[in-house]
Amino acid sequence: MNPGKRPVIIYGGSFDPPHRGHAALAAAALRQLRPSALYLVPGFRTPFKDLKPVPFADRKAMLLASLSAAGLGGRPEVKVSSFEAGLRRVVYTWETVAHFRRLHPGAPLYFLMGSDCLADFPKWRRTDLILREAALLVGMRPGHSISGLRGAPFTPLRGVFPRAASSDLRAPLFCGRSPRELQPAVLRVIKERGLYLSSERELLRREITPARYRHSLSVASLAAELAPAAGLPAQLAAFAGLVHDCARDMAPAALVSYALRRAPRTPMLRTLIKEAPVLLHAWAGAARAAELFGPLTPEIREAVELHATGAPGMGPLARLIYTCDLACPGRDFPQAAMVRELARRDLDAAFRAANYVKLVYAFSGGGWVHPLSVELWNSLQEKKNG
Numbered sequence: 001m002n003p004g005k006r007p008v009i010i011y012g013g014s015f016d017p018p019h020r021g022h023a024a025l026a027a028a029a030l031r032q033l034r035p036s037a038l039y040l041v042p043g044f045r046t047p048f049k050d051l052k053p054v055p056f057a058d059r060k061a062m063l064l065a066s067l068s069a070a071g072l073g074g075r076p077e078v079k080v081s082s083f084e085a086g087l088r089r090v091v092y093t094w095e096t097v098a099h100f101r102r103l104h105p106g107a108p109l110y111f112l113m114g115s116d117c118l119a120d121f122p123k124w125r126r127t128d129l130i131l132r133e134a135a136l137l138v139g140m141r142p143g144h145s146i147s148g149l150r151g152a153p154f155t156p157l158r159g160v161f162p163r164a165a166s167s168d169l170r171a172p173l174f175c176g177r178s179p180r181e182l183q184p185a186v187l188r189v190i191k192e193r194g195l196y197l198s199s200e201r202e203l204l205r206r207e208i209t210p211a212r213y214r215h216s217l218s219v220a221s222l223a224a225e226l227a228p229a230a231g232l233p234a235q236l237a238a239f240a241g242l243v244h245d246c247a248r249d250m251a252p253a254a255l256v257s258y259a260l261r262r263a264p265r266t267p268m269l270r271t272l273i274k275e276a277p278v279l280l281h282a283w284a285g286a287a288r289a290a291e292l293f294g295p296l297t298p299e300i301r302e303a304v305e306l307h308a309t310g311a312p313g314m315g316p317l318a319r320l321i322y323t324c325d326l327a328c329p330g331r332d333f334p335q336a337a338m339v340r341e342l343a344r345r346d347l348d349a350a351f352r353a354a355n356y357v358k359l360v361y362a363f364s365g366g367g368w369v370h371p372l373s374v375e376l377w378n379s380l381q382e383k384k385n386g
Contacts, residue, residue: 006036007108015042018063019181021164023070025139044085056085069183094126101133109134114141171224174238218328240303247284252277275368282308309370312379319351326354
């Protein structure tokens, strides 16, 4: 490398979404190294695999808004690169470093990262090539040490930077919250482009009553919180929680009419119409959600159709929504808080408790009880005793 040349900085990531921590790292790197160029390089496809991944163009728009809000927009040395997007595949860091080395032969090259990424660096592909072509430029984030990288050199970035991770911000966004780690300009882009389920929430808000919408947001929020423990993506859980009750505000007569037009004519349909037409809202919710949002995956359809009754053999998403529907904040019976706290420790135990609470409530009313709820209880007892 030619010490007479000004340095070049590469800052890669998903930027899904870009937050204040990203902008703070970029600003500090500009102050400390005064580079000829700082390239922010959003990946083409983020590792966040879910219902509706945020396209590169939208992540670039958010990133430009974030840079502008941080006072970095319009600076000629600050560039958002489409290199990885242009390849239309997953691109490894060593490939990106090699690309910018070709663009800037002889210039000191730095790869910018937060200290939260440092521990995993030895697991990256072709680290030898990365370190041969570029130095690591590392900013300290709370809770992550930058002391020692198995002998690999790095340049510390002066300052301490916000504790923020894009992966922690998506779940609140799915549920309509505005994390303070995001600048207002980024939140405006999200709303304008309907990202992170914002377009789906707006459509749902017009479909159901305000009280039902608040309940749906509450279920979605708890489901997104518990999704990692269930081995599920937060967006999948949040979407199922949002739409689970989208037919709940239909009057019983309207539910019967809707079911008679669309549902298969089965003995159970006739029984529901006679004994508990309100329970049709679960089946109707899945049908209505497909009309509003497009075809549902089998796991989402199952979660919506069974959220009220449950059934033996439910999948992980269906069990999660069944539990969260009973236990979400806003429920006015004491068992809800108990099941909610239990779910944060043991999801399977909370699912069993939710089934028990629902059955006790159903039997205490002295009315008809859906056989699937009883079958679920029996299957759980057999599993417990087996």
